[in-house]
Amino acid sequence: MTTQAPPEVEETRPRRRIVARGLSGIIAAGVVLGVGELAAVPIDPNSSPFFAVGNVTVDRAPEFAREFAIETFGTNDKPALFIGMSIAMVLIGALIGLIERPRRPLGSVALIVLGLVAVYASQQRITSDWTFAIPSIVGVVFGILVLRLLIGALAQVAPKDPDSKPVSESRLPRRKFLVLGTGIAAAAVAIGVAGRYIGARLTDVVADRANFRLPSVKDKAKPIAAGTDINVPGSTTFLTPNETFYRIDTALQVPKLVRDDWQLRIHGMVDREITLNWDDLVARTAMERTITLTCVSNEVGGPLAGNATWIGYAIKDLLDEAGVDPEADMLLSTSVDGWTSGTPVAALRDGRDAILAVSMNGEPLPLEHGYPVRQVVPGLYGFVSATKWVVDWELTRFDKAEAYWTKRGWGAQAPIKTASRIDVPAALAPVPAGRVVVAGTAWAQRRGIEKVEIRVDKQEWQQAVLAPEYSIDTWRQWTYEWDATAGNHVIEVRATDLDGNTQTEERTPPIPGGSTGWHNRTIIVRA
Numbered sequence: 001m002t003t004q005a006p007p008e009v010e011e012t013r014p015r016r017r018i019v020a021r022g023l024s025g026i027i028a029a030g031v032v033l034g035v036g037e038l039a040a041v042p043i044d045p046n047s048s049p050f051f052a053v054g055n056v057t058v059d060r061a062p063e064f065a066r067e068f069a070i071e072t073f074g075t076n077d078k079p080a081l082f083i084g085m086s087i088a089m090v091l092i093g094a095l096i097g098l099i100e101r102p103r104r105p106l107g108s109v110a111l112i113v114l115g116l117v118a119v120y121a122s123q124q125r126i127t128s129d130w131t132f133a134i135p136s137i138v139g140v141v142f143g144i145l146v147l148r149l150l151i152g153a154l155a156q157v158a159p160k161d162p163d164s165k166p167v168s169e170s171r172l173p174r175r176k177f178l179v180l181g182t183g184i185a186a187a188a189v190a191i192g193v194a195g196r197y198i199g200a201r202l203t204d205v206v207a208d209r210a211n212f213r214l215p216s217v218k219d220k221a222k223p224i225a226a227g228t229d230i231n232v233p234g235s236t237t238f239l240t241p242n243e244t245f246y247r248i249d250t251a252l253q254v255p256k257l258v259r260d261d262w263q264l265r266i267h268g269m270v271d272r273e274i275t276l277n278w279d280d281l282v283a284r285t286a287m288e289r290t291i292t293l294t295c296v297s298n299e300v301g302g303p304l305a306g307n308a309t310w311i312g313y314a315i316k317d318l319l320d321e322a323g324v325d326p327e328a329d330m331l332l333s334t335s336v337d338g339w340t341s342g343t344p345v346a347a348l349r350d351g352r353d354a355i356l357a358v359s360m361n362g363e364p365l366p367l368e369h370g371y372p373v374r375q376v377v378p379g380l381y382g383f384v385s386a387t388k389w390v391v392d393w394e395l396t397r398f399d400k401a402e403a404y405w406t407k408r409g410w411g412a413q414a415p416i417k418t419a420s421r422i423d424v425p426a427a428l429a430p431v432p433a434g435r436v437v438v439a440g441t442a443w444a445q446r447r448g449i450e451k452v453e454i455r456v457d458k459q460e461w462q463q464a465v466l467a468p469e470y471s472i473d474t475w476r477q478w479t480y481e482w483d484a485t486a487g488n489h490v491i492e493v494r495a496t497d498l499d500g501n502t503q504t505e506e507r508t509p510p511i512p513g514g515s516t517g518w519h520n521r522t523i524i525v526r527a
Helices: 007-039 049-060 063-099 106-122 132-155 167-202 204-212 278-282 317-324 345-349
Strands: 263-270 275-276 287-294 306-313 330-337 340-344 356-358 373-375 392-395 419-424 430-432 434-444 447-456 474-484 487-495 521-527
Touching: 007 049, 007 063, 007 106, 007 132, 007 167, 049 106, 049 132, 049 345, 063 106, 063 132, 063 204, 106 132, 132 167, 167 306, 263 317, 275 278, 275 317, 278 356, 287 373, 306 317, 317 345, 317 356, 317 392, 330 345, 340 345, 419 487, 419 521, 434 447, 434 487, 434 521
Parallel strands: 263 392, 430 521
Antiparallel strands: 263 275, 287 306, 306 356, 330 340, 330 392, 356 373, 419 434, 434 474, 447 487, 487 521
């Protein structure tokens, strides 16, 4: 007599096998990433498959996608990319497992294709060489071995007697799969974590930063006068704390560069090629300056601006020592991760406080803000001036070289545009009728702010009260006392710089050289 399994059991088993195959592919993909992470330790963190592909994703993303990411996620754009890539890897891994069969290794072929993509990606940065391909190759080899092992464990052993039910044999593969899958998944996670940990220990930049003592400074920044910070609750502070200072760059993982390994090569159209190490730099005379930086990606009213006190060394002095060719009009600076920026030589030698900074707000540069050395140049958007982790200067010409963002459609030279922003009240925040303090910031680096004006519901412009000016290279805060009446109101702001230029009402996007337009907020006033 033949015993038939209940129909629901027969239907469940194929579904379980489908799920198990999908999990096999996900685990195999995890092995590729974990082993690749460990294999990248002796080479470079950016050579791991995950970061190699991630870097190319950032470099090759269309401009609308980049602007969408910054506008939507702000300074969390990189975590959002990591999450998106992880979800994509899970989905791709599941598909690989579903198409893999013991005698038809289509999933293995797909893994090889993905490996080739990762190898290609690993070779795209100017700092990479052939060794950057090794982590992807090793990771894919181990991933295929794991995939074949797990899919093999799922294979059902066909019974000799078609009427018999090989209970012990049909359950063995499932048990074997669970043991293998769980063990391999745990091992993949452990290997990946070990790779990250070992890599961090080999270059212990955290300890290096902790041991850094700030240089003594005689040429100090001037004191911040009373009233320069308006101290309105909810408004931006005059100095931006390091932990809230905006970060926009292309580095998916913060470069780990210790002081003993740092060098700056100055070459190109110069009389004398110079290579500085850390000791050479800090032996120079340091200066301290308070300077506002602004990102070109900042939308009207956006948060991508910050003000800090920096300690560093005059860029002009270094250029003078190298002897700049009069025909050179561009400084092409390169970060340790290969990112480049093109800065007008004139802006570095016209007397403004352009510095190689080593300190930010009284402490060593934070890792994510360029430790150990970055550029700070007043009056220029960061993409043409503020190279972090800087290691190379080439004196050249704008008609001979292009920097990272210039190749992607952004302007070659980008002075910061006059801008203003309402910080409080918050948009759509209910406030009681009566006297309401409206407050915000305005900036026009290298020109300074002459006045800020406010208007409510398209009425006449009213002049705001400006806080004392610290310098033309910092933002300026303002307040306006408004007699608010019940209802919904739209408040607008505009600024005029000391050259007499008033912000235009016309809204333009950040690309190619910075956004324009008046910032506005809708305020709800309760009776």
